Structures are given as C-alpha cells and as structure tokens.
Amino acid sequence: TKCLVLADHDNKQSSDSTFACITAASKLGKDCTVLVTGKNCGSVAEQLSKIKGVSKVVVAEHDALENGLTENVSSVMVELQEANKYTHIMAGATSFTKNVIPHMAVKYDVQPISEIVGVQSEDTFQRLLYAGNAVCNVQSTDALKVMTVRTTAFDKAQPGPSAAPIEKMTPKTVDAGVSSFESAEVRKSERPSLTSAAVVVSGGRALKSKDGFKIIYDLADKLQGAVGATRAAVDAGYVGNDLQVGQTGKVVAPELYLAVGISGAIQHIAGMKDSKTIVAINKDAEAPIFSVADYGLVADLFKVVPELIAALPTPKSP
C-alpha cells in the first residue's frame, strides 16, 4: 500500500483528526505521505514530520490554499495523485476534509467511504449507518481507495524517534476560480477543544436559557473539561453551533462525558456513546440517556449541579 493523508490544520498546528488518520493509515502499511495545504503552514509540516508512521510530508503553500477552499485543495490532491499513484487516500473527518475527499474522488470515478471506524484489510472497512445504530462492513471495488476516518475510532499517532523528510510542492493550479474566501468567525475558548478534551460536560434544552447554560461552563471548569450541547440547545441559541454533539454535529469520545438535562435523542447519543464513562443528570428517570449512562442521577439539574460544583475542588492552574 501507498497512503496519502490530507492534513487538517489551522496553518499553525495540526488538528487531532490528522493524528487519528495516521494511525488508521499505519494499519494499512508503512508508506504514509501526509499532504499539508495552506499558507505559512511550515510549523504544521514540521509537527507532522515527527509523528511515528509518517514517511514523508509534502507541503503546498499558496494564498489560494490558506482557507481550505474545496476546489483548490482538491486540484492539488489530484496533481499529487497523478504524480505518485497512491493506493489509498484518506483524511480524518472534519468539515474541511468532508468536502475535499469526495470532491477529489470524482476524478477517479471512485466511491469514497465516509468515516470508517475500523480497518479489516486493504479494501475492507467498517463504517456506521443510521447514526451508529447499525455497523456496516464494506468492501471497496475501486482500484483507488478513498476515505475519511472517524477521529474517535482511532488512537492519536504519537511523535516517533526520527523526523520524516519535508518536501515542498509547487502545484500547477491552485485556484479553480469558482469560489473565494470572505470571512471567518472563529470561536476561541480558554477551554480544551470539544473533540480532544478528556472531559466533556454537555447541556440540553432543559438548561432553559443562555444564562441557564452558565452552570455547564462552571461545571466544565471544575473538571477542566470542554463544553458540549445538544442540537436543541444550539437551535434555541443557548450556545454556538460549534458545540453541537451528535450525528450531525461533532462526534466525541472523551474519558468522561457528563450529560446534564439531556433526554438522549438518537442523534445525540450517536455523537457521544463511545465515551469511556458516561454520567447523566436528568429529572426524568425514564429518559433514554440513562440507558447509555454508566452512572445516572435522577434529580433537578438546577438543584444538583450547583451542589456538584460546590462539592468539587477548584483545579490548580497549571
């Protein structure tokens, strides 16, 4: 096998999804090239070159690649594929790669495989259907295998003893000329990021308001965790869309997932059921969330969450 991994990053550092994808790629073989597209993203290339399992890093830098516009990155990938004939093209599933991977697959008349959660052989993979309520074993009949990887299903690849070479690439075309970047509203937070945090505290519509949601942040602070939310809480405007956990939001699998005032809709459970330990607080003893929770507390959240916050020690700042 000869794998190409498309890196997801913010031009400063790689996202965890790339490390998970490198782990998936290393289950296929030893030849793994990582492509970094962006602008002034040398630090990302350097970071990835040190990861165990990476045999080469290719960097393509250009103004038109800075913001990850699909058509532009897709054409760079096709050019690299033409030159190197990889057998597998893959990326950790993110809002960036979910666009580029199927887009570039069209050139090769390939049916990409979305969000694999297991590698069985060079051509056979596991993925989920129906929000994770069915597990599907699929075999690609295409000569070239193209896929995205569900980040929570694979461990993050770690730095290795030696660094892989970094190669610069000057693509022939970088701007397909059909779309352009206007602006980005990046939500910054002092807290750990939702998809990489060891602890996630999530709230649902039962928090009743944006102000009500404050206790979720307070509890997350006590546990040094990230904040998540249900689709209903996002739709109601309590928090931004970037905090949505579920089938159509982010998929998380932290060590501890604390679900507060969350009933447990199928689509929410799809996004968190692989968490190692699940704790649920809900006043409805029949709520479906309790069927996936390791520990459940049936109580009014507005009473017990402040008690819990008070009972937990304040973490020392590092």
Added chain:
Amino acid sequence: MSLKALVAVKRVCDYAVKIRVRPDKTGVELGNVKMSMNPFCEIACEEAVRMREKGMIKEVVALSVGPKACQETLRTALAMGADRGVLVETDLRGDTDLQPLCVSKVLAAICKKENPLVVLLGKQAIDSDNGQVAQMLAAMMKWSLGTFASKITLSQDKKFVIVQREVDNGVQTIKCSLPSVLSTDLRLNEPRFATLPNIMKARKKTIEVIPIASLGIDPKPHMKILSVEEPAARKAGVKVESVQQLVDILKQKGFVKA
C-alpha cells in the same frame, strides 16, 4: 443557465423510527417502517421555495432517485411549493446499494438537461450518513461548492452567491460563482408544513419518471456491502442517590484530583 433551482430529496426511514438490524445481517428492516423526506432535504426544499417566493428564481424542480415510492417524497416537496418533480427510477436500496457516486451522476445528467442556477441538497441523509453528493456533483459539473450552509444570499445580478457555512471551529463565509451546488445545515431555515390545500394542489403537479438506464448510468455499487450488524450495546449502568455519591465516583475514577 436558467432561473431554476434543482432540489434533491431523499426518501429515508423517518427520523423518529428506532431502526432494527435484520438477524441475517443483510441490512436494516425497512418493511412496514414509516418513511419520510430526509430532514436536511426538507430544509433544502424550503430554501428553494423561499428563493422563488422572493423572486430570485422562477422555478423549483424537485428530484428524487430511487424506487416508485419516492413519488410520495416528491409529492411532499410539491406540496411544500416545488413546481414539478422528476423521479429517476431504480430499485436499489437507498440506505446501502444506491450510493453517492451514482446519485451524483444522476444529478449531473439532470443538471445538464435543466441548467439550474443553484442546486440545493441536504448535507447528509440520516440513513446512510455518507454526506458526499453535493461535493461530488460540484466536482462533476465543475461548479462551485458551498456545503453546510446556514445562510444563503443570491446576488441581485445572479453572478454569485454568498454562503455562510457551519464549520468545526465556528462560521465561515465564502463567495461562490453561479451556478453553484449548495448543501444545507440544520439552522438554515425551518421547513414549512404542507397545508391541506397545498397537498391537494400538489396532486395536479407533474412528476416525470425516468428509468436510470435511459441516462446511460450504471448504478452498480462500487462499495460492496458485506454485512450490516447491531452495534455492541453499552451495558446498563447504575443510578446514584446523591451528589456526594457522584463526587465519590468521580474521585475514585480519577476525574477529580484532590
């Protein structure tokens, strides 16, 4: 290019149904299960109808790919306000064997025939969870792509569309040349319910049925489904009686350092 919006709608197992995997592992049981329009497709349909209501476009064409029963889904789109329907017929199962590469080829063939200004699709279907068709269609047509849209603004001169997108770290805004392929996220709009008079009216609207073979497309899946299984269930947990008990457990598990 004409002032048309093409909307793709998929017939899926209703979002409220608790699905059951067949014991023989061949797939999910779809017999006697309530089927509905994929929720993201409803949002796409609503957006297209609003574009016409604002006078930005003249006609909304709804397209579905699948068995004869997809006509019901198209009727729903027509009752929401789409002007006419097209069904590209195939008997392949929509959740497994009818795959995004094939659906994109069908859409591309219809795009060449209809020349829409915009194509609106749901960002993913809640059965197969692939999330690929918009991306692949845009690549096939060499049109611009705006996925996960939470706001869509067509320019008055119909030269471009501004798309606000829900991305992993917040919101991104891009400018796409027209024609463009757009996929809808949850917060783009709230789809209307079809009213009874509109359901009656929809019965008179036309649905053109095209066999998939007549488009010259081979629908054979490139991704072979070997088996479909139940996921491993989490074992039942325990209820705790008090906040103190919960704190003790969190300490014992090492989540609280003190």
